[in-house]
Amino acid sequence: DGGITQSPKYLFRKEGQNVTLSCEQNLNHDAMYWYRQDPGQGLRLIYYSQIVNDFQKGDIAEGYSVSREKKESFPLTVTSAQKNPTAFYLCASSIGLEGKGLKGETQYFGPGTRLLVL
Amino acid sequence: QKEVEQNSGPLSVPEGAIASLNCTYSDRGSQSFFWYRQYSGKSPELIMFIYSNGDKEDGRFTAQLNKASQYVSLLIRDSQPSDSATYLCAVIRGSYIPTFGRGTSLIVHP
Numbered sequence: 001d002g003g004i005t006q007s008p009k010y011l012f013r014k015e016g017q018n019v020t021l022s023c024e025q026n027l028n029h030d031a032m033y034w035y036r037q038d039p040g041q042g043l044r045l046i047y048y049s050q051i052v053n054d055f056q057k058g059d060i061a062e063g064y065s066v067s068r069e070k071k072e073s074f075p076l077t078v079t080s081a082q083k084n085p086t087a088f089y090l091c092a093s094s095i096g097l098e099g100k101g102l103k104g105e106t107q108y109f110g111p112g113t114r115l116l117v118l
Numbered sequence: 119q120k121e122v123e124q125n126s127g128p129l130s131v132p133e134g135a136i137a138s139l140n141c142t143y144s145d146r147g148s149q150s151f152f153w154y155r156q157y158s159g160k161s162p163e164l165i166m167f168i169y170s171n172g173d174k175e176d177g178r179f180t181a182q183l184n185k186a187s188q189y190v191s192l193l194i195r196d197s198q199p200s201d202s203a204t205y206l207c208a209v210i211r212g213s214y215i216p217t218f219g220r221g222t223s224l225i226v227h228p
Contacts, residue, residue, distance in 0.1 A: 040220070042122075042221055043162070044218075090161055105150050105152070105167075105214050105216070106152070106167065107162075107216065110161060111160070111161055112161050
């Protein structure tokens with residue numbers, strides 16, 4: 001089955017610790033995204049990548065880092081600089097720039113990772 | 119500042135009624151409009167997209183777009199308790215990067 005997987009489902013972070021959230025897709029999508037969702041809030045864009053080896057900051061990139069070494073993978077690291085990391089983290093992918101029209105813009109979401117601070 | 123506004127709700131409707139969800143946006147250059155449904159604790163899933171002014175129907179769902187007034191709405195006919203969720207509006211200008219609203223919580227009571 002094609003889809004997006006995220007792991008772990010729950011992640012606990014100690015103060016001063018960096019943690020990495022995994023996101024993998026087998027949809028052959030070019031574009032991948034990371035969002036943060038706080039209770040009662042919409043989705044805020046952290047980072048996005050429209051092609052391998054390239055990524056761009058979103059609206060709330062401070063305290064986060066990403067890499068895009070493979071088309072299928074877009075891991076997110078929450079660094080110790082992120083002082084309020086407790087949230088629901090969602091990874092998404094889309095066909096991207098090559099998919100003109102709506103198919104290129106529809107986002108497909110993974111199941112999410114809930115990050116909690118100890 | 120690009121913004122997408124939604125009434126957070128909750129919007130409560132009886133089973134079988136029509137639920138009307140609204141979304142306004144500030145960027146007149148916006149081109150693509152999406153509605154996602156998100157159940158509590160789950161990830162969003164696409165319901166509908168619309169590009170052109172007017173109505174677009176898919177089963178019990180109808181999306182309405184009015185670019186002159188800068189709003190997009192979602193109508194759910196014959197609402198069911200299983201429709202109870204948060205509905206997110208997303209708007210794209212052209213860079214394939216969406217801006218999401220905060221979502222409207224819908225409660226369909228039996």
